[in-house]
Amino acid sequence: MDPMNARPWNIIDGCERLSPGCDNCPTFWEAQQANIDYHPVVRRDQVGVPLGITLPTSLLVAAGSDLFHEAIRVEFIQEVFEVMKQADWHQFEVMTKRVERMESLSTRGLIEWPKNVIAGAAVEESRYKWRVEALQNIKARRMVMFGPITGAIGKVNLDGIESAGVVVENWGPYPRSADPMWLDEIVDQITEQNVNLLKAYWLCEEAS
Numbered sequence: 001m002d003p004m005n006a007r008p009w010n011i012i013d014g015c016e017r018l019s020p021g022c023d024n025c026p027t028f029w030e031a032q033q034a035n036i037d038y039h040p041v042v043r044r045d046q047v048g049v050p051l052g053i054t055l056p057t058s059l060l061v062a063a064g065s066d067l068f069h070e071a072i073r074v075e076f077i078q079e080v081f082e083v084m085k086q087a088d089w090h091q092f093e094v095m096t097k098r099v100e101r102m103e104s105l106s107t108r109g110l111i112e113w114p115k116n117v118i119a120g121a122a123v124e125e126s127r128y129k130w131r132v133e134a135l136q137n138i139k140a141r142r143m144v145m146f147g148p149i150t151g152a153i154g155k156v157n158l159d160g161i162e163s164a165g166v167v168v169e170n171w172g173p174y175p176r177s178a179d180p181m182w183l184d185e186i187v188d189q190i191t192e193q194n195v196n197l198l199k200a201y202w203l204c205e206e207a208s
């Protein structure tokens with residue numbers, strides 16, 4: 001599954017900025033410009049959408065938001081997982097920065113990961129490497145998106161990670177460039193550890 005080409009499944013409007021990777025979040029800035037509340041709100045009418053798509057599709061779950069935001073009730077998350085389990089002809093990618101909640105719900109048995117659903121963590125710099133460790137505790141297929149890169153990642157153990165990608169920011173009011181050394185360091189580790197390299201975006205222009 002390539003998250004860059006996945007179709008958005010918009011089941012939540014709004015989110016909340018959490019860490020440096022969120023600084024230029026497109027949905028945050030869109031809400032600011034439109035002067036609308038950015039607090040996350042579920043879109044219950046969208047939950048069944050994958051069941052109506054007959055062609056096998058890669059779907060990005062809660063695109064532009066975060067399914068594991070603390071404002072999203074566990075019952076809603078379970079409903080989303082039930083739909084993903086039923087729609088087993090699709091591939092789903094659940095990407096979060098709130099990996100600790102994803103880990104907690106998973107290890108407590110409140111959500112179970114079908115084979116067509118991949119659990120993903122976003123990690124923008126070294127102080128968030130713990131998100132990879134939390135992800136490794138989840139019994140699921142796993143992916144890591146290093147980005148938008150805001151600093152060096154440093155050494156990282158990718159045991160049990162199926163795929164990983166690297167993203168340089170090319171959106172928002174002030175896109176941040178990345179030191180090529182940060183990119184080389186993480187791409188080398190992905191390939192040396194035999195993890196599927198999704199895509200490496202070296203330059204902002206290439207990611208557009």
Ligand code: SF4
Nearest residue numbers: 015016022025064065
């Ligand atoms: S977690 Fe994702 S959607 Fe939410 S504010 Fe951060 S970048 Fe935006």
